[in-house]
Amino acid sequence: MFRTDHTTRRTRDSIPTRRSRGVAALAVAASLALLAAGCTGSHGSTAEDDPKAKTTLTLWHGWSAPAEVKAIEDNVKRFEDKYPNITVKTVKNMTDAKIQQALRAGGSQAPDVVASFTTDSVGKFCDTGALVDLGPFLKKAKIDAAKVFHRPLLEYTRFEGNQCALPLLNDAYGLYYNKDEFKKAGIAAPPKTWSEFEQVARKLTRHRGAGYEQLGFMPNYHGYETTSMHYAAQWSPTYFDADGKSKVAEDPAFARMMLFQKRLVDALGGYAKLEKYRNTFGDEWGAEHPFHTGRVAMQLDGEWRLGMAEDAGVDFEIGTAPLPVADELAADYGMGYLSGTIMGIAATSKKQNAAWELVKYMTTDTAAVVAFANGIRNIPSTIEALNSPDLRFDPRFRTFVDIAKHPKSNTTPAQVDGGAYQVTLQDLGYRYESGKVKDLQAGLAETARQIDVDIEKQK
Amino acid sequence: MTRTTRITRTATYTLRSKRRRSALRTVAFLSPWLIGFGVFFAYPLISTIYFSFMKYDGFRPPVPNGLENWTYVFTEYRLFWPALQNTLWLVVVMVGCRVVFGLGVGLLVIRIKSGGRVFRTLFYLPHLAPPVAATLAFVFLLNPGTGPVNSVLETLGLPAPGWFTDPDWSRPALTVLALWGIGDLMVIFMAALLDVPKEQYEAAELDGASAFGKFRHITLPHISPIVLFAVVTGVIQTMQYYTQPLVAGKVASGIIGGSGQQFEPGYPENSTVTLPQLVYDIGFQRFDYGAAAVVALVLFALSMLFTALLMRRRSGLLGPGD
Numbered sequence: 001m002f003r004t005d006h007t008t009r010r011t012r013d014s015i016p017t018r019r020s021r022g023v024a025a026l027a028v029a030a031s032l033a034l035l036a037a038g039c040t041g042s043h044g045s046t047a048e049d050d051p052k053a054k055t056t057l058t059l060w061h062g063w064s065a066p067a068e069v070k071a072i073e074d075n076v077k078r079f080e081d082k083y084p085n086i087t088v089k090t091v092k093n094m095t096d097a098k099i100q101q102a103l104r105a106g107g108s109q110a111p112d113v114v115a116s117f118t119t120d121s122v123g124k125f126c127d128t129g130a131l132v133d134l135g136p137f138l139k140k141a142k143i144d145a146a147k148v149f150h151r152p153l154l155e156y157t158r159f160e161g162n163q164c165a166l167p168l169l170n171d172a173y174g175l176y177y178n179k180d181e182f183k184k185a186g187i188a189a190p191p192k193t194w195s196e197f198e199q200v201a202r203k204l205t206r207h208r209g210a211g212y213e214q215l216g217f218m219p220n221y222h223g224y225e226t227t228s229m230h231y232a233a234q235w236s237p238t239y240f241d242a243d244g245k246s247k248v249a250e251d252p253a254f255a256r257m258m259l260f261q262k263r264l265v266d267a268l269g270g271y272a273k274l275e276k277y278r279n280t281f282g283d284e285w286g287a288e289h290p291f292h293t294g295r296v297a298m299q300l301d302g303e304w305r306l307g308m309a310e311d312a313g314v315d316f317e318i319g320t321a322p323l324p325v326a327d328e329l330a331a332d333y334g335m336g337y338l339s340g341t342i343m344g345i346a347a348t349s350k351k352q353n354a355a356w357e358l359v360k361y362m363t364t365d366t367a368a369v370v371a372f373a374n375g376i377r378n379i380p381s382t383i384e385a386l387n388s389p390d391l392r393f394d395p396r397f398r399t400f401v402d403i404a405k406h407p408k409s410n411t412t413p414a415q416v417d418g419g420a421y422q423v424t425l426q427d428l429g430y431r432y433e434s435g436k437v438k439d440l441q442a443g444l445a446e447t448a449r450q451i452d453v454d455i456e457k458q459k
Numbered sequence: 460m461t462r463t464t465r466i467t468r469t470a471t472y473t474l475r476s477k478r479r480r481s482a483l484r485t486v487a488f489l490s491p492w493l494i495g496f497g498v499f500f501a502y503p504l505i506s507t508i509y510f511s512f513m514k515y516d517g518f519r520p521p522v523p524n525g526l527e528n529w530t531y532v533f534t535e536y537r538l539f540w541p542a543l544q545n546t547l548w549l550v551v552v553m554v555g556c557r558v559v560f561g562l563g564v565g566l567l568v569i570r571i572k573s574g575g576r577v578f579r580t581l582f583y584l585p586h587l588a589p590p591v592a593a594t595l596a597f598v599f600l601l602n603p604g605t606g607p608v609n610s611v612l613e614t615l616g617l618p619a620p621g622w623f624t625d626p627d628w629s630r631p632a633l634t635v636l637a638l639w640g641i642g643d644l645m646v647i648f649m650a651a652l653l654d655v656p657k658e659q660y661e662a663a664e665l666d667g668a669s670a671f672g673k674f675r676h677i678t679l680p681h682i683s684p685i686v687l688f689a690v691v692t693g694v695i696q697t698m699q700y701y702t703q704p705l706v707a708g709k710v711a712s713g714i715i716g717g718s719g720q721q722f723e724p725g726y727p728e729n730s731t732v733t734l735p736q737l738v739y740d741i742g743f744q745r746f747d748y749g750a751a752a753v754v755a756l757v758l759f760a761l762s763m764l765f766t767a768l769l770m771r772r773r774s775g776l777l778g779p780g781d
Contacts, residue, residue: 103519128518222713280604423723
């Protein structure tokens, strides 16, 4: 009976009347109309505002620590003093996800200017026009970006000729080492080539049972900053050819880097043993970082580690040096991986000329860049600021300034799929270091194919 | 026109008018639900289907691209199949374990004569812990290097697994975490178990039924609707499983953010990546809303499929009165 009732009702309901068909058609049409209206974000970009008019700009940035927030507020205050007609409302602690949403949606609360920590989204922001092309603004202000910034910084702030962002401070990666342990082991100077590095790392490693008393260096790709991209920079890699196709299988830099890293992993105890030790490490951003506690004697890291280590009160002398280079590139010693914060103007902003004044000031005004770099303890981003006598830094910090200035220092270029191509390469790294992938060249070929497919999908 | 015809027409008109008013009243009463259904279900679903056939990055207007998103997800997106496999594994194993464990704890707690309230509270409390905090605590407890769990296991001479760092153990580790927060199911099962008529147990005891026999022939038939409810809601919850594997993977991998660091969900070796994570990863990290819509639709279809399969078993689980 139960089933019969159901069947009857279903049969009756399943015969659409003319009216119900009409209602359904109307509903579908209304939905599609709503979709078309609501989901095709239109950016009413305009650069016709008067930059001398009294106005308020909204600046979104990612800094959150009190000292960092104060440093950017101070910089903004200097700007407001110089441009009294422009008031800047800063919004701190903005993640890239929130920035992306705001760039898409626009609206009265959306930012006019954004500063992002990651360079990975630049390709998409440039490609889609979410951030406006600063080329015309630079031209109007008679600024030659190539003379203001080093090449790698321009590489990660533009995509296919569209300079949609400018560098705002710089990060350089180098080597930190425990000078006391170096002395104890009779090592006179930091290693300059990876072969020397392997010997030093072995010397500094003291095994204890199934673990370590001290590890010379944590080579695994999950060991904080020891990522494929940071290593690869020391082999001068080329990620893409002129047609935008991946070169990870063609450029021997990648295979050589991975072979070396795997050899280092094996030399220092093997993947499993190192992973187990890695799991005993503290938070990368906390005082219990293994370099601070003396559990690793060398660390690949950015310029910020010096201040963090000092804040943690380490009880040994810290040394800094550029990362070693491939043996065949010994002449290029001093180079390193570069990255940094970027700054751009939202296409949805109605005050783009005023916004440009803020971007121009914060990214190209030497005094502003130097003051901000001193406040945040980052590397300045302009060539002039890098050479400024007003830069206040610990002599050990100079290592990173020099890496930033080195002509062979390099970066990961902006790409239309964000940082997905780096993640794909990193995935191969994980599988190769753990022994899951045996044939490296085949793995690199498959990785290149995957990167090409992913990018093609985004174009 | 005769008087009778006029009366008939007036009556017909009045009847129609009444029916229309009645229909309008029905629609008015239903309107909160209809609006909710339209805004929160129908519109998003139609949008998702629409975008699955579009090239859309959230910035530029969508452009039709046929089946490209579907082909890409099924044949080229390297995380899709691992995520599908993990999600299905979790649906089968985690939901199964949660229901069995929740029922077991429910049975245990209602039998405790003294201090029952204390045990109920103890079992329920973990359910109140925020997922991120609970996961962080578990990654700490199960840390293969420093975690107290492995220290105890090693002291006892037992093998100490890699938990969240070994791809063979990461999903069981997530299941252990899910079992720890079993409080919600325990309460539901307790209520159902207390509802089973005691006379039937007494009659069965007189007939000499064993404890298992009583459970099999009395308890289980009575609580079968609740078991079905627990399984269906468990499947739907597991299909939305996002926070715990993401947090566990991030923390255990050592990558919790920083300049130049990329994190892909699934550490270790794609063993914790789930379909909901892919929706975020492909949509908001790679800016590919079209492919993200495909993954979302796969998730939706799977949820519907599992629910339909379970509901087809309804007649076997529920009595005619249920």
